[in-house]
Amino acid sequence: MIDNELYLVLIGMACIVGLFIYMHRTTKAQSAEYMRDAIRQLVDARKEISERLERQSQDLATTIQGGIAKNTETAVKTIGSLREDLGKIIDAKDHITTLSQNITSLQGVLSNRQARGAFGEIQLEDIVKPALAPSQFRFQASLGRSDRGGTQMVDCLILLPDAPGPLPVDSKFPLEGYRALCDAPDDAAAAAARKRLTGDVSKHLGDIASKYIIPGETADLALMFLPSEAVYAEIHASLPEVVEQSQKLRVYMVSPTTMMAVLTTVRAIFRDVEMQKRTREVIRRLGLIAKDVERLDQRADKLERHFKQANGDVLQVRTSANKIVSGVERIQALDSKDPAIDVMPSELGIESRSETSPQQGG
Numbered sequence: 001m002i003d004n005e006l007y008l009v010l011i012g013m014a015c016i017v018g019l020f021i022y023m024h025r026t027t028k029a030q031s032a033e034y035m036r037d038a039i040r041q042l043v044d045a046r047k048e049i050s051e052r053l054e055r056q057s058q059d060l061a062t063t064i065q066g067g068i069a070k071n072t073e074t075a076v077k078t079i080g081s082l083r084e085d086l087g088k089i090i091d092a093k094d095h096i097t098t099l100s101q102n103i104t105s106l107q108g109v110l111s112n113r114q115a116r117g118a119f120g121e122i123q124l125e126d127i128v129k130p131a132l133a134p135s136q137f138r139f140q141a142s143l144g145r146s147d148r149g150g151t152q153m154v155d156c157l158i159l160l161p162d163a164p165g166p167l168p169v170d171s172k173f174p175l176e177g178y179r180a181l182c183d184a185p186d187d188a189a190a191a192a193a194r195k196r197l198t199g200d201v202s203k204h205l206g207d208i209a210s211k212y213i214i215p216g217e218t219a220d221l222a223l224m225f226l227p228s229e230a231v232y233a234e235i236h237a238s239l240p241e242v243v244e245q246s247q248k249l250r251v252y253m254v255s256p257t258t259m260m261a262v263l264t265t266v267r268a269i270f271r272d273v274e275m276q277k278r279t280r281e282v283i284r285r286l287g288l289i290a291k292d293v294e295r296l297d298q299r300a301d302k303l304e305r306h307f308k309q310a311n312g313d314v315l316q317v318r319t320s321a322n323k324i325v326s327g328v329e330r331i332q333a334l335d336s337k338d339p340a341i342d343v344m345p346s347e348l349g350i351e352s353r354s355e356t357s358p359q360q361g362g
Helices: 002-025 028-111 113-131 176-182 187-212 229-238 240-249 256-332 353-361
Strands: 137-145 151-158 167-170 222-225 251-254
Touching: 113 137, 113 151, 113 222, 113 256, 151 187, 167 187, 176 187, 176 229, 187 222, 187 229, 187 240, 187 251, 222 256, 229 240, 229 251, 229 256, 240 251, 251 256
Parallel strands: 167 222, 222 251
Antiparallel strands: 137 151, 151 167
């Protein structure tokens, strides 16, 4: 825009110069007059152009400053947003790093049989402890002689009352076959891994049945805890023969979810047992009360007999007294003129019937 105005100024100056040349060719008087007019016009044009340029410069500066301020504000917001996003990315990176470490640690646990057993025990504890009272279970419980002889140590023993009796729970699941099945690159490898998994689980079921199901000491069944829902689903979906064997051996497989359902049933059993204990106590106390009532009834009968006997004795005494009074009255009815028998009953210490009857009535 400024370049266009400069271009116009140059054109105007060229016109003035042309006019100056033209006036130079006319008379000097006219030339001087034209020269003054031209100079005035040139000064006015220069002033107007300067003012216009100054206004445009101010407008341009204001526009530039507003744009810079707006762009700066936008840039600050963008930088702040980028900083927040960067913080989130850093946090996500930390979480990913932690998750990667946990996965690596979990892989190490799952690849080591002893560590895997400890992992299963910890997971089983996290399920059992919140569900039951401390007096209702024991971890690493010692059992008596089993089919294999010697003392056996079971991972968890749920102390159900007789019957069925204490319920053993094993948490050492053989995971190698399942891992091989998950990592199988083709159908042939998957079939081989599934066969291995079948053999491993079948052997473990037999071990649990022979070690932990002890007649007279434990229940006639046991649980095999699978620390993964995926393993539980795979066995029930792909290995029906293993499920059938577990039912025959009475060693039932449970996942974390089904274990919670089992514990719900166990809690109901404990509640029923407690209710039965309270019911028996109430019945025992009612029996004692019945005996007390029976003794009270016997004593009441005895007291009633005593009352009847006392009443009979009173009647006999009253009869004897009446006879004595009647005899005295007959004596009084004799000839009172005979001084030998003119004796008042009061002198004999005997009241007349008329005097004693009100007291007897009382």
